[in-house]
Amino acid sequence: MFKYKSLLFILLLFLFVTGCDGLKMPKSIFETSERAKYERSFSGSDSLMSGWKASFSSAKVNHLKIKDGSSLTVFNLSSEALGYSIELEKGDLLIIETDLDNSDKKIFVDLLDHNTEAETTKTDLITNNRFLKKIDHTATYKIILQPEIDNAATFKIKIYTQPSLHFPVAGKGNKNVQSFWGASRDGGGRSHEGVDIFAPRGTPVVAVAEGFITRTGNHGLGGKQVWLRDNAIGNSHYYAHLDSVLTQSGNLVKVGDTLGLVGNTGNAAGGATHLHFGIYSTGGAVNPYPYIRQRAVPKFVGESNFEKMSGRFAKSGTHIRAGSGTQYEILSTIDQKTQVKILASDGLWSHVKLSDGREGFISEGRLE
DSSP states (O other): OHHHHHHHHHHHHHHHHHHSTTOSOOGGGGOOOHHHHHHHHOOSOHHHHHHHHHHHHHHHHOOOBOOTTEEEEEEEEOSOOEEEEEEEOTTEEEEEEEOOOOTTOOEEEEEEETTTTEEEEEEEEOBTTEEEEEOOSOEEEEEEEEEOTTOOEEEEEEEEEEESSOOSBTTOOGGGEEEOTTOEEGGGTEEOOSEEEEOOTTOEEEOSSSEEEEEEEEETTTEEEEEEEESSSOOEEEEEEEEEEOOOTTOEEOTTOEEEEEBOOGGGTTSOOEEEEEEEETTEEEOOHHHHOOOOOOOOOOOOOHHHHTTEEEOTTOEEESSSSTTSOEEEEOOSOEEEEEEEEOSSEEEEEOTTSOEEEEEGGGBO
16 A cells, blocks of 8 residues: 555655646656757857857748749858748648759758747758648748758759649649639629639549549539549548449549549539539638649759859848849848848849848849
8 A cells, every 4th residue: 555655645646746837847848849859969159059049040030932833043141040031831842952963961940830929830851852831721931941050051952842632633724624613603692612623524533632532423513423532631522413423432542543534414404514513621611722723843943153152242232122023022132232142143133131130132243
């Protein structure tokens, strides 16, 4: 009996100690973020780490923006962080690619949601020159890129999106989508919970993701239909108005497997043949178009001469803008010829940093 009382006392004492302010176990001990692990293992001076953290904090709150499909050359980035805001939609697959040929160089990636200021993914590393992230809600995000301390890197980078799902009609694409999410139906009595993809009768409709068939049937507005549950997220993908169904409930399917053929059954009878495609998550129907919208993959920016990028001056009267183009807001104006440090460039505009800490984009024509 005394043994059990002793164990109970030790347990209560442990809970009390770990619950006292100042005696809590550091949260970072259990943190799996690559940034946190790096900070714990860093053996250099405290001043270097403080500077590294300060650069991250500065990038987190800056007002710089990029668009989907941006391609930059990053010049001799050493400890400094690049921070860019970008608009992303639920269903996008965010891709960051580099051309680094030295696997020893670590580039950290943070993805933050502007609306909540919360980290949407723990700090990760660009691995094998790629970083991938499926976007689960539409928002303005901040992408922060930062190399490890004192490991200067000059490299090219592309930041772009791709559809996170395979296109559901074989051989077709964006131009075949002619009725979109939210369109009025039944004289305004309901809205369209999907997209319509027009194609000739008999065109195969295919699995957009790996998963299993939860049900098939021929009933209601959808006529002949297939429901596919994906393995990755658990969303249900709805294929309607089929001419024929070529799968059955319980089947396991891979991306691109044929599930049926385009038709006009259900309430589409007599109309143009098409596939109604919808996606349903735990919160109900979601706009499927960002999940399947096809888009071009940008190329790496052309060769840049680093020597020409060092020791540059901005002319008096130069506007520093929030992005690479005159459509972006002016953050400040340089009132006299000023030396700038070029962090990155797309060939026409350069992301610069001044000695007073100001950052922004300057037109190449304003540099000498």
